[in-house]
Structures are given as C-alpha cells and as structure tokens.
Amino acid sequence: MERFYYVDKHAGYNDNHVVHAKGCPFLPQDSARRFLGTFYAPAAAIQQARKFYPGALGCEHCCPVAVKKNLSLHNSVALKHMA
Numbered sequence: 001m002e003r004f005y006y007v008d009k010h011a012g013y014n015d016n017h018v019v020h021a022k023g024c025p026f027l028p029q030d031s032a033r034r035f036l037g038t039f040y041a042p043a044a045a046i047q048q049a050r051k052f053y054p055g056a057l058g059c060e061h062c063c064p065v066a067v068k069k070n071l072s073l074h075n076s077v078a079l080k081h082m083a
C-alpha cells in the first residue's frame with residue numbers, strides 16, 4: 001500500500017535525518033519535517049530523502065528495513081530454520 005513519507009529536517013545524533021511514514025507516533029511536527037512523496041516501500045522513501053540529506057535513515061518504528069543489523073539477524077535465523 002502507498003504511504004506518505006516525511007523526513008525530519010533536524011539532524012539527530014550522528015547527523016542522521018530520520019524518515020517517517022504518515023501515522024508514525026515519532027513523526028515530527030509540520031514545521032520540522034519535509035514531505036518526500038508517496039512510496040510503496042520505506043527503502044524508496046529513504047532513497048529520496050538522501051537527495052536532501054545524505055545521512056537519512058529509516059525510523060526503526062515505521063521504516064524498519066533500513067536497519068541492516070536486524071536484517072542480517074533475521075536472515076541468519078531464517079537460515080537456521082531451513083537447515
């Protein structure tokens with residue numbers, strides 16, 4: 001499903017700008033966010049955000065795909081289940 005995505009205008013620690021989907025409880029207020037567009041996948045929204053802020057990252061709550069550590073963890077778990 002298509003969702004609206006926004007990026008926080010204010011950098012967090014490590015100079016990261018966090019990308020949020022509409023409806024996320026951590027979404028910044030109107031004045032503190034930039035509208036990115038509508039996307040089917042959080043990864044596409046993050047890519048768009050990186051045109052404005054190279055350090056853009058997905059929010060762990062609403063855009064969990066960007067957290068590579070967790071992804072590799074899930075992958076290794078899946079592999080164990082298949083073995």
Ligand SMILES: [Zn+2]
Nearest residue numbers: 020024059062
């Ligand atoms: Zn979020």
